[in-house]
Amino acid sequence: MLNLNRFSWLAVVVLLLNVLNGQSLLAQRSLFPQKPGMVSYTYRKSFEKNVAATLDTIKALGITDMEFSNLFGKTAAELRKLLDERGMRCSSFGINYADALNKTQEVGQNAKTLGASFVRVAWVPHDGPFTLNMAKKTVADFNQIGKSLKDDYGLTFCYHNHGYEFQPYEKGTLFDYIVQQTDPRYVSFEMDILWTVFPGQDPVALLNKYPKRFKLMHLKDLRKGVVGNLSGGTPVENDVALGTGQINLPAILKAARKAGIEHYYIEDESPNITTQVPQSIAYLSRLTE
Template sequence: MKKNFTLLVLALAWIFCPTETFSQKKGDPMLQVPLGIASYTFRNHWKNGVEPTLDIIQKLGFTEFEGGAPQGVSPEDFKKMLNDRGISIPSTGTGFELLESDPQAVADRAKALGASYVMCAWIPHKRGAFSKEDADRAIKAFNEGGKVLKENGITFKYHVHGYEFQPYGDGTLFDYLVENTDPRYVSLQMDVMWTHFGGGDPVALLKKYGNRWVSLHLKDFRKGAPKDMSGLTGPENDVALGEGELDFPGILREANKIGIKHMFIEDESDHELEALPKSIAYLKSLTY
């Protein structure tokens, strides 16, 4: 009887208490995935040499890379350069038009890099006026392209950029996009800064769409800077993680609950080599 009572108490605790009570202890690190970096962070460095740039990435401690091979380097050679430095390429990107016109070419390039994910970060539209028609075009391209990618063993993900939060129906055009894309073929990557910039709540959206999210871009937004739905802002508004408006403890807590396995820092400032060590130290300082 006593044993049965104990089992009942444990079962009720599992139902009514937060999952993290059982999986996290006080003092555990909130960053529970490999340290990843988005290629765009080093947009101004590749011209100085691919291997010297990869040496910087390695010295900073990154072990995952999201992006494609720089101009003039084959995917196979780039993959080897990264592997030689203990860095994998779980994810790469594609332009919308190529996904729409030739998804098999997108899949072939991703496989050459050894990537398991392909993300698209921009839907063509008039600046500041993302429309239902734009969303419908994307829904078709994502569902059809995502199906081809899945047939090639690759997961497609749409990278949220902030302009999708135009009001529509009882929600937003982002909600419309998610509800009309097939979860078998279309996953999501949250760029937490662009989500915030467009008026979305990163933590609430992680909760709302759960395991549709498969990765994050981590960057912070300068306190008090103006926001809109253009999906565009200046590099002066990109600050080191922990120095801006974003709630990273809340974001990481929810991402860990969902089981997100890939998080990539993306620094769009003009002083990335100064900011990145601060961002890394901040992430590693966060504990439960």
């Protein structure tokens, strides 16, 4: 009888430990359980030399979701074949402003061939500071581009902020103006977190302010000590591995999940991608709540 009691108490203790351990694991669930995607610009120099080998390199990192902003000398069909052969996909197709506006049908056809759901523009051509008149033209063009891509191809058009749009305007910025004046049926946004922090903005506040407008996100980090501005430019060496810079990634990822971001892409413009990209992937996998 004594041995049975001891056994029973031991069983209770083991059960309690398992319950507590389970609660601990739940309390520390992964903040970013999915695999990130990759922006082709990160591997631009490698893609220029050998597209197939570069895709193999990215796939070896466990990444299968791509955002291409260049076809690297291939047709959309040729690039799609290389992706399909590797079990990879292109979810977003980045193009320049002029092509989006003047070659919308060609852009739409290429995006559909690639299998993309999104078409993205990352820069509005301008000289000097970004102005209200520039923002007004941008709004008109984006509404036109977005409607055509949605109606004709079922694609979602996104604008990727680059920092210069945060010029002060009324009680906010010209970026606010663009978000508020574009038609949400046809125009969505991709948040580049470096180009949000660099001009002095708060990504969490923007995600909370416009929770249904952001669909995509570029995951980047900005070197500690770098002071930003509204130029939309900084040396590529200021791109550092995720978690080693000045950006509060955990807070942004929590807000992004709440806002319904659909695709997250690592973008590292630095010459140190061989070491920094694996570092960034490992950092994301370690994040817990």
